[in-house]
Amino acid sequence: MDQEKIGKFISSCRKETGLTQAALAEKLGITDRAVSKWETGKSLPDASIMIELCNLLGITVNELLTGEHITMDDYKDKAxxxxxxxxxxxxxxDRTLLFTEKVMIGVIIPVYTAVVISGAYICKSGNIPLGIFLIALAFTMVIPFVIIGLKIEHEAGYYECPNCGERYQPTMKAIIWAPHMGTSRKMTCPHCGQKGYHKKVVSKNKE
Ligand SMILES: [Zn+2]
Structure with a gap:
């Protein structure tokens, strides 16, 4: 806190209201020496009279402590x-995550399919243990990717209900059990309760 800046601010606000140091001091029930000390930056007003002082000067405590006028527009713009x-x-x-998921699916599905098909051929050609091993390996390999994929589906973006337009983040459980088509999932809308295919969207707000 810049005590000198606050002092100058108090002084200019007091002059704007047309009060002398003595008149302001009297209204606050303190000595004019105390007011003089604030205005020269030697001390700060006590917390006990700060609100009353601000009311008399027509400023907020926030402005007093900042030592300048804060316009509502500025505050809103900044926020x-x-x-x-x-x-x-x-x-x-979220966009990066969803893109990663698409790439992952694009790579995993062909690899997975290729391994399963070769496993089946190897079984057919007589080497059943090796064939079964390959198929089992493909299943095991795919599990971590399914988990990562489901995590991304859960965390990145929102789903939109086609019935009421509500955009929401479903529970992990809802995602795991929901049948899906592309990036849409059949779920129950938490807002209107309708079942339907809910589209994946990145933003919570409609463009
Ligand atoms: Zn809905």
Missing amino acids: EANLLDMRMKVEQR
């Missing part, structure tokens, strides 16, 4: 810019 920035970072991360 909104920060929020938007944070949301864009999350959406960017």
Whole structure:
């Protein structure tokens, strides 16, 4: 806290209200020496009279402590810019995750299919233990990817209900048991309770 800046601010606000140091001091029930000390930056107003002082000067405690006027517009703009920035970072991360999932599926499914088919051929050609081993290996290999995929589906983005338009994040359980078609999953909307294929969307808000 910049005591000198606060002092100058108190002084200018007091002058704007047309009060002398003595008049302000009288209203607060303190000595004009105390007011003089604030305005020269030698001391800060006690917490006990800060609200009353602010009311008399027509400022907020936040402004008093900052030592300047904060316009509501500025405050809102700053808060909104920060929020938007944070949301864009999350959406960017979600897009990357969903893209990773697509690449993963695109690589895993052909590899998985190839291993299972060769396993089946090897079985047919007589080497049953090796064939079964290959098929079992393919199943085992695919499990971690399914888990990672489900995690991404759960954490990245939202699902949109075609009935009411609600965008929501389903539970992990709902995702595991929901049949899916592409990136849509058949689930029950937590908002309207309708069952249907819910589309995957990155943003919580509709563009
Ligand atoms: Zn709905």
